[in-house]
Amino acid sequence: MRKMAAVWVLMLWAAASTASAQVAGVFPVQGTNLTEGEAAAIGVLIASAYAQQIHEKVLGPNELAAVLQQTASERDSAQQIGLREYIHVEAVHLGQRTTVHAELRNKWGSLLFEVRDTALSLDDMEVVSQRIAAALARRTPLENTRTIDTVTLREAHGKNRLFMEKLFGVRFALVMPFARHLETQASLLVQFDARLEQEHYFLELGAGFWLPSETNSHASLGGFVGHLGGSYYLMHASCSPYLGLGVSPRAFLGEYEGAGLAVNAHVGVMFMREASTRLYAELRVDQNLIKARSNAYDYDYTVSGAPRRAQDVLPTELSLAVGLGF
Numbered sequence: 001m002r003k004m005a006a007v008w009v010l011m012l013w014a015a016a017s018t019a020s021a022q023v024a025g026v027f028p029v030q031g032t033n034l035t036e037g038e039a040a041a042i043g044v045l046i047a048s049a050y051a052q053q054i055h056e057k058v059l060g061p062n063e064l065a066a067v068l069q070q071t072a073s074e075r076d077s078a079q080q081i082g083l084r085e086y087i088h089v090e091a092v093h094l095g096q097r098t099t100v101h102a103e104l105r106n107k108w109g110s111l112l113f114e115v116r117d118t119a120l121s122l123d124d125m126e127v128v129s130q131r132i133a134a135a136l137a138r139r140t141p142l143e144n145t146r147t148i149d150t151v152t153l154r155e156a157h158g159k160n161r162l163f164m165e166k167l168f169g170v171r172f173a174l175v176m177p178f179a180r181h182l183e184t185q186a187s188l189l190v191q192f193d194a195r196l197e198q199e200h201y202f203l204e205l206g207a208g209f210w211l212p213s214e215t216n217s218h219a220s221l222g223g224f225v226g227h228l229g230g231s232y233y234l235m236h237a238s239c240s241p242y243l244g245l246g247v248s249p250r251a252f253l254g255e256y257e258g259a260g261l262a263v264n265a266h267v268g269v270m271f272m273r274e275a276s277t278r279l280y281a282e283l284r285v286d287q288n289l290i291k292a293r294s295n296a297y298d299y300d301y302t303v304s305g306a307p308r309r310a311q312d313v314l315p316t317e318l319s320l321a322v323g324l325g326f
Helices: 002-021 036-054 061-071 074-081 122-138
Strands: 024-026 030-032 085-094 097-106 111-119 165-178 187-197 201-211 223-233 240-252 256-271 278-288 297-303 306-309 316-325
Touching (some): 030 036, 036 061, 036 097, 036 122, 061 074, 074 085, 074 097, 111 122, 187 316, 201 240, 223 256
Parallel strands (some): 024 085
Antiparallel strands (some): 085 097, 165 187, 187 201, 223 240, 256 278, 278 316, 297 306
């Protein structure tokens, strides 16, 4: 029994040693133009964010300060405690900006990965800490860690895509009109598309040309088509579905002609909302309010010996679109 107990004690000790070796740590921040409390807060934020990324215990600056005073070396301290890896942090405050340089090192002091970011205020430091921790944990450049909720103020002053933004691009749609006395044929709509976006909605302005198609000697609708509408995001995420309404002035050309106006409802999905290039897909239904006048004649039917003019149409249009915005 004593031998068995000794074996269990050794096994538990080995397990504890192994678990201890997996611990990471963030040493006290080496700050310039920062108060002691501000430097300590930066270190705690990075330690907490890194723990969330690797799902393991991470020792913070307060826990490592005492052993660092004894060894005077982060590498020696890491080996003495049994850290697997540690983060060396330097922060420099100039004016309103704080630049943070973080290095991930193994227990022997070898550099594994490094990243640098700038906070325009100390209030922005929480987001910066999350981004730094994600970059170190994944060994990826800082720009790859941006999500819709982790945009720094520095990025927001640049090409941030979360606040009032102007997206210009092109929209391609396959349109299928349905109406009495109208041959149903698919045709292509090409539009310039401009979107003004807020966090939860966007306004849209479009203009383009509807290309008529002809099959079996039957012409389809075509002409110039505009769009003015608004849409509301159903989710606050990188990939966000949306619903919207709009109006569509148009001028029919070809076999059908005249000015027209339609109202529409649409549902779509916006992809990569945090990126500088956008892709979206959309399903739209347009209902015309003004008939398109036909200028063709039906020679199978006559009125007083003359061919009868084909009937006007009031189409409902179903369209499937994809768009690209910048």
